[in-house]
Amino acid sequence: xxxxxxxxxxxxxxxxxxxxxxxxxxxxxxxxxxxxxxxxxxxxxxxxxxxxxxxxxxxxxxxxxxxxxxxxxxxxxxxxxxxxxxxxxxxxxxxxxxxxxxxxxxxxxxxxxxxxxxxxxxxxxxxxxxxxxxxxxxxxxxxxxxxxxxxxxxxxxxxxxxxxxxxxxxxxxxxxxxxxxxxxxxxxxxxxxxxxxxxxxxxxx
Ligand SMILES: C[S@@+](CC[C@H](N)C(=O)[O-])C[C@H]1O[C@@H](n2cnc3c(N)ncnc32)[C@H](O)[C@@H]1O
Numbered sequence: 663x664x665x666x667x668x669x670x671x672x673x674x675x676x677x678x679x680x681x682x683x684x685x686x687x688x689x690x691x692x693x694x695x696x697x698x699x700x701x702x703x704x705x706x707x708x709x710x711x712x713x714x715x716x717x718x719x720x721x722x723x724x725x726x727x728x729x730x731x732x733x734x735x736x737x738x739x740x741x742x743x744x745x746x747x748x749x750x751x752x753x754x755x756x757x758x759x760x761x762x763x764x765x766x767x768x769x770x771x772x773x774x775x776x777x778x779x780x781x782x783x784x785x786x787x788x789x790x791x792x793x794x795x796x797x798x799x800x801x802x803x804x805x806x807x808x809x810x811x812x813x814x815x816x817x818x819x820x821x822x823x824x825x826x827x828x829x830x831x832x833x834x835x836x837x838x839x840x841x842x843x844x845x846x847x848x849x850x851x852x853x854x855x856x857x858x859x860x861x862x863x864x865x866x867x
Contacts, residue, residue: 672703676779678769678803679787680708683719686762687754689783691736694757707775709767716764722754769799778808786816797824804828810841 673693677686686708693704710716726744729737729752740758744751754762765775769787782803788796800813804827807813815821815834828836 671701673697673705673781674777674779674808675706675781675783676775676806677706677708678767678782678784680710680719680764680783681712681715683708683722683724683754685783685785686719686764687722687740687758689781690754690758690761691740694740694761695736699757704761706762707779708762708764709769709775710764711766711768713766716766720764722759722762723751724753726750726752728752769802770795774802774806777806778811779806780808780811782807782811782813784813784815786819788815788819793824800825801827804838807838809838812837812841 675686675689675693677689680686686706690704690706693702693706697704708716708719710719724741726749729741732741737752740755741752742755743749744753767775769784770791784799784803788799791799800821803813804825812831813828813836815836817834819834821828821830821836827839829839831837
């Protein structure tokens, strides 16, 4: 709808319980690849309860051998190759990092970030919650979805019996009941980047 001029050309994604950098940077690469930065404002909020995981995530670094797991054009466009003593590392490029903001947030107790999101990823997080906390967290999250927004859970998770305020549009992908574009969704398999941590980098990988 935004591309038809009916909505602002802005995409906001919340990776809730991101753990480390893979999830938010995967989404950032996907969005930068599909939406021109001249025409679209792209913001990704990545939150987690673990300060340690966030500290590592903000580094946005991977061992260079993980580059083999990235599509070539993602690696060339969005990764910097380490030099000297960091030759064994690659790092997310500045244009990627500029679009991802990390913030510590306990989904059970903290106020949620203000504003609405076009996509909320909450993958493999609610499995740690009891039934009441899961319901409460989900109902709070739903209030942060745009009318055409999507919520994506982990592969093995379900909303069955937890809330009636969303409808299923794909395996563990949900949207608001009023979203007419409900089935025009992306392929979740594209949101996968290598796992791991590390130090400073320089040229394009
Ligand atoms: C298995 S990881 C999932 C990471 C990522 N979403 C993925 O699917 O690869 C679960 C994450 O949930 C976070 N988490 C657990 N309880 C949380 C809470 N109450 N609030 C926010 N994050 C929480 C953990 O710190 C951990 O990083």
